[in-house]
Amino acid sequence: MTNAYHPTPRSRVKRSPTRAIYDHEKVHAILDSAMLCHVAYAIDGQPYCTPTIHWREGGQVYWHGSSASRMLRQQAKGMPVCLTVTHFDGLVLARSAYNHSCNYRSAMVFGTARLVDEPEEKRRALDAITERLVPGRAATLRPMSTQEIKATSVVVMEIEEASAKIRAENVGDDAEDGxxxxxxxxxPLVTRTGAPEPSPMLSAGIxxxxxxxxxxxxxxxxxxxxETYAAYAGKE
Amino acid sequence: MTNAYHPTPRSRVKRSPTRAIYDHEKVHAILDSAMLCHVAYAIDGQPYCTPTIHWREGGQVYWHGSSASRMLRQQAKGMPVCLTVTHFDGLVLARSAYNHSCNYRSAMVFGTARLVDEPEEKRRALDAITERLVPGRAATLRPMSTQEIKATSVVVMEIEEASAKIRAENVGDDAEDGxxxxxxxxxPLVTRTGAPEPSPMLSAGIxxxxxxxxxxxxxxxxxxxxETYAAYAGKE
Incomplete structure (x- = not known):
């Protein structure tokens, strides 16, 4: 048996259940290979969907932003949240409109967000953002000031439930449409890095x-x- | 004066308000240049964040899926929704952790989802999905069966409010960090098309x-x- 999230009605995949994945390893791989996520939360019954950068430590996901952010101030109170990562891998064109589809790898994780307010945990988390994205970079930066740390909020969520779905195949046409x-x-659709664009203020020789x-x-x-996540996580 | 969405506390951009955009034209351009969106909604207080394909007709956005989908069955009842599109354009690396940022173009649109159940409107919407993605393709497909139309649900939302944010610049370091x-x-980060992969069942000569x-x-x-949206919308 692999370690897996246990779906309840909240997280159980209902459509195309053969595509459903609950394994820790596979859900985490989708989270860890993405820079961007979307976080859904509701304030007074009004849902919001906010894009942000996330990172994972074991069974927890983190995100952060300005301490003045509406999202973070609300989530700091302890709020149910759904964080979704989607890799959009292709547009699938079939012979019938009905069988058109998409290739994708997506993960939805559910839990309750809370503010990271313990100073040492917060400092570690703020370093982790940089280190997770660019391992080895944090130590090379101008150190954070107390005011900067205060102006930033970090939110963490224990993953209570999670599910993932993957479609990675060619067209599923009806046999009679062949x-x-x-x-x-x-x-196919792929997101790639472009040529680095140095800051116009960069000192000569850097x-x-x-x-x-x-x-x-x-x-x-x-x-x-x-790759950067593996390098980051391997260091700990 | 341009036509613009009128922000209320729900949609007014609070962080980096100089990046805030409410113009119809600019908000729509962000929506129309994306294939993927994320839809936030809440069922019994539990938020969900679901990736899907959207398209716009004037001041309305549409999405669709299986009639058995939990999301669509719930939204069919008339439900507040936030639909977000994010183009993730770059990772911005500063001299301080605090000034790290991202380049992006994102739009959040708010409204109440409802089921498209009028048969003619539904058929037009189902053609629109294909036509919006690949103008001219719908007429070349095996026609939809009554059962396929029944098995698909289409949801529409009048855009009641919307806001967009754009960051498209190099690093904003503090002067003293120069x-x-x-x-x-x-x-820079860019999503591109790859070489088309024909169905293995494709007849010779196509x-x-x-x-x-x-x-x-x-x-x-x-x-x-x-480009495909302009071709599609120009045809109407």
Whole structure:
């Protein structure tokens, strides 16, 4: 038996249940290979969907932002949240409109957000954001001031439940549509890094450091994120 | 004066308000240049964040899925929703952790979802999904069966309020950090189309059609989506 999240009606995948995944390892791999997530929460019954950067430590996910953020001030109180990561991998074009689909890897994680207010945990978390994205970078930066730490809020959520779905195949046409005379197949979609654009204020003689080697131009972002996450997590 | 959405406390951008955009034209451009959105909604106080494909007609956004979908069955009842589109354009690396940022174009639209159940409106919407993505394709497909139409639900939301945020610049370091000896700049991120992968069941002699020319390999997805949307909307 693998370690797995235990679905309840909240997290159980209902549509295309054969695509459902609850394994820790597979859910975490989807989270860890993404830089961007979307966080859903509700204030007085009004849902919001906010894009942000997340990172994972064991069975917890973190995100952060300005201490003045409406989202973070509300979530700090302890609020049910759904955090979703989606890798959009392709547009699937079938012979019938009905069988059109998408290739994707997505994970939804559920839990209760809370503020990280213990000073040492907060400082570790603030370093972790940088280190998770660019291992080795935090120590090279101008140190954070007390005021900057105060102006930033970090939120953490224990993953109570999670599910993932993956579609990674070519067209699923009906057998009787096989002869319909229209092109069918997949248009792959990939997010890649571009050539680094140095700050116009960069002092002469500062080259791109070795820590940014994983981000060399043209790489798949999901691979960069999986690789930097492994380097980050391996260090701990 | 341009046409603009009128922000209330629900949609007014609080953080970095100089990045806030309410113009119809600019909000719609962000929506129309994306294939993927995330929809936030709450069932019995539990928020959900679901990735899906959306499209816009005037001041309304649509999405669709299986009639058995939990999301769509709940939203069909008339439910407050927040639909968010995010183009993630770059990782911004500053000399201090605090000034790290992201380049992005995001739009949040708010309204009340309702089921499209009028048969003619539903049929038009189901054609629109295909036409919006690949103008000219709907007429080439095996026609939809009554059962397929029944098995699909379409949801529409009048955009009651909307806001967008854009960051598209290099690093915003503090002036006094300019000499700190660390590389600073932007790692651009771009989602592009890959080489089309034909269905293994494709009959001999069926070449990639002219309708898929916008999706030729290596193009920016946001540009393909803006171009196909313009072709689709121009036809009406």
């Amino acid at each position: 002869d319909w005379p229209v092109w069918a197949g997949v248009i 080259a791109l450091p070795e820590t940014l080697a994983p981000y060399r131009a043209g790489r798949r972002l999901d691979e960069v994120m999986a | 000499d700190w000896p660390v590389w600073a700049g932007v790692i 070449a990639l059609p002219e309708t898929l020319a916008p999706y030729r390999a290596g193009r920016r997805l946001d540009e393909v989506m803006a």
